[in-house]
Amino acid sequence: MNESSVLDQNSNRVPPPPAPRLARGVPEALQQQIKSAVHKELIKRLDLDRLADFSTTRAGQQQLFGVIQQLLGEQGVPLSSTERDRLAQEVVDEVFGLGPLEPLLKDETISDILVNTYKHVYIERRGVLEKTGITFNDERHLMHTIDKIVSAVGRRVDESSPMVDARLTDGSRVNVIIPPLAVDGAILSIRRFGSKPLQPEDLIRNQMLTEPMMEVLRGAVKARLNIIVSGGTGAGKTTLLNCLSGFINERERIVTIEDSAELQLRQEHVVRLETRPPNVEGNGAIKQRELVINALRMRPDRIILGEVRGEETLDMLQAMNTGHDGSITTIHSNTPRDALARLETMAMMGDVRLPDKAIRAQIAAAVHVIVQVSRQADGTRRVTHITELTGAFEEIISMNDIFLFEKKGLGANGKVRGRFYATGIMPRFSEKLLAAGIALPLSLTGHSLEIG
Numbered sequence: 001m002n003e004s005s006v007l008d009q010n011s012n013r014v015p016p017p018p019a020p021r022l023a024r025g026v027p028e029a030l031q032q033q034i035k036s037a038v039h040k041e042l043i044k045r046l047d048l049d050r051l052a053d054f055s056t057t058r059a060g061q062q063q064l065f066g067v068i069q070q071l072l073g074e075q076g077v078p079l080s081s082t083e084r085d086r087l088a089q090e091v092v093d094e095v096f097g098l099g100p101l102e103p104l105l106k107d108e109t110i111s112d113i114l115v116n117t118y119k120h121v122y123i124e125r126r127g128v129l130e131k132t133g134i135t136f137n138d139e140r141h142l143m144h145t146i147d148k149i150v151s152a153v154g155r156r157v158d159e160s161s162p163m164v165d166a167r168l169t170d171g172s173r174v175n176v177i178i179p180p181l182a183v184d185g186a187i188l189s190i191r192r193f194g195s196k197p198l199q200p201e202d203l204i205r206n207q208m209l210t211e212p213m214m215e216v217l218r219g220a221v222k223a224r225l226n227i228i229v230s231g232g233t234g235a236g237k238t239t240l241l242n243c244l245s246g247f248i249n250e251r252e253r254i255v256t257i258e259d260s261a262e263l264q265l266r267q268e269h270v271v272r273l274e275t276r277p278p279n280v281e282g283n284g285a286i287k288q289r290e291l292v293i294n295a296l297r298m299r300p301d302r303i304i305l306g307e308v309r310g311e312e313t314l315d316m317l318q319a320m321n322t323g324h325d326g327s328i329t330t331i332h333s334n335t336p337r338d339a340l341a342r343l344e345t346m347a348m349m350g351d352v353r354l355p356d357k358a359i360r361a362q363i364a365a366a367v368h369v370i371v372q373v374s375r376q377a378d379g380t381r382r383v384t385h386i387t388e389l390t391g392a393f394e395e396i397i398s399m400n401d402i403f404l405f406e407k408k409g410l411g412a413n414g415k416v417r418g419r420f421y422a423t424g425i426m427p428r429f430s431e432k433l434l435a436a437g438i439a440l441p442l443s444l445t446g447h448s449l450e451i452g
Contacts, residue, residue, distance in 0.1 A: 006011070007300065008187070009169050013100070013131070016153060016287075017055075020163075020433045023246060024370035027338065028378065029074045030108055031400050034443050037238050043258070048189075048259075051422075053283070059132040059198075061068055063369045073243075075350060076080060076274050077292070077330055077390075078334050079327065081336060083390070086170075089172055093350055094255065097296065098148065098149070099141070099144075099145050100135070100136055101115075101121075101145065101190075102115060103134075104121075104132070104134070105168075105170075105172075105190075105192075107127050107363070108164075110123045110124065110125050110192060110194050111124050111125065111126075111127075111191070112124035112186075112189070112190065112191055112192060112234070113185050113190040113192070114129075114188075114190075115136075115142065115186075115187065116140055116184075116187060116189035117139070117142070117182075117184050117185035117186065117187065118135060118139050118141060118142040118185060118187075119133070119135055119136075120134035120193075121134040121135065124379075126320060126379055127375070127378060127380060128379050129380010134136045135430070137156045139185050139186065140236055141406050141418045142185070142186050142188070143178070143186055144184060145188075146176050146178070146188055146355070149168065149176070149188075150164050150166045150174075150176065152166075152169070153166045153167060153260075155277060155298070157178055158178075159179075159180065160176075161277070161278075162177060162178045162179070162180065162181045163175075163176065163178075164176045164277070164309060165259055165260040166260060167260050167261060167262055168190070170193070170245045171193050171261075171262050171264060171425075172191060172192045172193055173190070173191040173193070173260060173262050174188070174189070174190050174191075174260075175188075176188055176189075176411070178353050182420030185186065185370075190395070191234075191264065194239075194262065195338075195369070196248070197239075197242045197243065197264045197266070198239055198242070198243055199243065199246070200214050200218070200243055200246070202373065203239075203240070206380070206381075207380070207382070207451050208373075208380075208381050208382060208383055209383040209403075209404075209420065210237065210420045210447065210449050211420070212265070212403075212447045213383060213386060213403050213420065213442055213447075214402070216386060216402065216427070216440065216444070217247075217371065218390045219440065220368070220369050220433070221245075221248060221328075221434060222245035222247055222430065222433075222438060223432050223435070223436035223438060224294045224302075224325040224326035224329050224436070225326065225368035225369055225429055225432065226320045226325060226328070226367050226368050226369070227244065227326070227327075227328045227329075227330075227367075227368065227369045227370075228308075228328075228329055228330070228331055228334045228339060228343075228367055228369070228371070229241050229244070229328070229329070229330045229337040229370060229373065230330070230331050230332075230370055230372045230373070231330075231333070231372045231373035231374060231375075231447055232332065232333075232334060232370060232374065232375065233332070235373045235374055235375045235381055235441050236373050236375070236381035237307075237330040237373055238263070238306070238330065238379075239351050240373055240383070241263070241306075241328060241329075241330055242263060242265070242336070244267075244328060245263070245265050245267075245328065246266055247267075248265075248267060248326070250267055250269070251269075251299055252267070252269065252301035252302055252326075253269050253271070253298075253299060253301045253302075254267055254269065254270045254271070254300065254301065254302045254304060255270075255271045255273065255295045255298055255300040255302070255303050255304070256270065256271070256272050256303075256304045256305075256306065257273045257274075257275075257288055257291045257292060257295060257304070257305050257306065258273070258275070258305075258306030258307075259274070259275065259288065259306065259333060261274045261305060263304065265304075269312070271293075271298060273291045273295065274287055275287055275291065282338070286287075286304070287310075287311075287312070288308075288309075288310065288312040288352060289310070289311050289312035289315055289345070289350070291312075292305065292315045292316055292319065293315055295319075296324070298318055300324060300328055301324075301326070302324070302326045302328070303324055303327045304327065304329065304400065305327070305329035305330075306329070306330065307326075307329065307330045307331065308330070308331050308346065309331075309332070310346055310349055311349040311350035311351075312348035313343055313347045313349070313350075314347040314350050314352060314354075314359075315350075316329060316363045317343075317347065317363060317366040317367075318366075320360070320367070321362065321365055321366045323396070326377070328335065331343065334374075335372060335385070336370040336372050336385050336387040336399060336401075339372075340363060340370075340399075341396050343363050343367075344356070344363065345406070347362070347363070356395075357392075357395075360395075360397055363389075363390050363392070363397060364389055364391050364392035364397045364398075367389050367394075368388060368429055369386065369387070369388055369389075369429070370385065370386075370387045370388075370389070371383060371385070371386055371387075372384050372385035372386075372387070374405075376407070376416040377416055378414055378415050378416050379409065380389075380406050380411070380415070380416060383403070383405065384404065384405040384417070385401055385404055385405075386401070386402045386403040387399050387400065387401050387402065388400050388427045388428060388429055389417065389448070390428055392421070400423075400425050400427065401425070402422065402423060402427050403420065403421070403422055403423070403447070404417055404420075404421060404423060405419070405420050406418055406421065407417045409451075411452050413452055415452050416452055417450075417451070418450075418451055418452060419448060419449065419450050420447070420448070420449045420451070421447065421448040421449070422445050422446060422447040422448070423445075424443060424445045425445065426440070426442075426444070426445055427440075441443050
């Protein structure tokens with residue numbers, strides 16, 4: 001168990017900076033021996049089924065906590081009540097949780113947990129990276145924690161398969177890469193998601209975008225326009241996609257397709273599909289393209305693809321063009337124009353060879369709106385573009401920016417200063433919105449808001 005972080009018994013928060021987890025009067029090596037002995041004795045006295053029963057209720061957890069404290073008392077080492085409580089909690093974290101990472105997972109202000117080998121653990125809180133005092137005992141301890149994560153979702157990680165994507169029970173995204181690919185030791189990255197998906201008003205309050213911008217996106221979803229959310233890693237693509245999905249009618253059948261299931265849709269009629277990696281023999285892999293093709297046979301009203309990244313792109317574009325309007329996906333790119341270039345490149349990865357002009361025509365006909373999100377220097381996320389596609393003309397796909405975010409530098413408090421503004425162009429898709437009973441006000445074209 002980790003020796004360098006204190007779990008505050010009176011709070012779920014980890015006090016920054018993390019305090020040492022060592023019981024002050026007991027040497028570190030002896031603490032390790034005590035916890036190891038208690039762990040083994042606990043499993044010996046209580047079989048795994050009974051341990052699982054203890055973990056399901058609060059009363060059971062309290063009873064187990066008492067049992068562990070009793071076992072600590074039997075070790076013959078004088079411990080204060082504070083030291084005994086601390087060590088007991090660490091044993092509980094090791095048995096039922098992710099050991100040293102449990103205090104971090106209980107802190108809702110932490111958005112990323114980055115384990116750079118067993119010696120170093122970093123976190124991101126409010127967009128800022130900071131190093132913690134938390135460590136694992138050794139490489140074996142870290143690998144044990146990783147195995148608990150990946151085995152819970154039916155995946156594996158070993159020398160023959162040294163990279164894996166998984167998820168925690170709360171939906172947090174996990175990526176693992178181990179030696180020989182990770183030179184210095186196993187690397188674990190956890191992208192946290194809140195227990196409750198952010199609502200539109202939360203994004204507006206956080207100044208990710210403005211209310212008129214959200215109203216346009218709300219109308220685009222309700223009018224069944226095909227939307228691509230574009231941005232870099234950690235820019236907030238999945239957060240925005242989750243929010244936009246909340247505008248989908250409850251009566252519609254939604255099929256989601258992801259590499260690692262993390263979307264948190266609130267509708268009742270949702271079918272969630274997830275890719276499958278190859279087995280030990282290298283067989284049995286199910287890729288996103290196969291799931292997209294299969295989803296078309298499942299009578300979906302909407303298809304939501306967690307991220308488009310390969311040969312499934314062409315199948316997704318064709319689905320958008322053949323009656324599956326209102327589909328939403330995300331893509332890694334820095335600008336709306338880059339997103340189109342990536343779509344074109346990925347559409348060529350499949351076994352269907354189409355001329356460039358035909359692929360551009362498919363993209364222009366399928367995609368209606370690109371929403372570009374960006375992570376700013378102060379850690380905040382902003383919607384920097386809401387752009388509509390207006391058609392393909394010769395070698396170029398034509399686009400109109402409807403809303404933009406203009407960065408103006410940093411304020412005295414280190415926060416990014418800037419301005420959300422409308423470009424003055426009334427989107428062409430406003431006709432489709434009007435047909436769906438949604439009228440955009442003319443005042444929309446004059447919208448402007450300074451922030452920071």
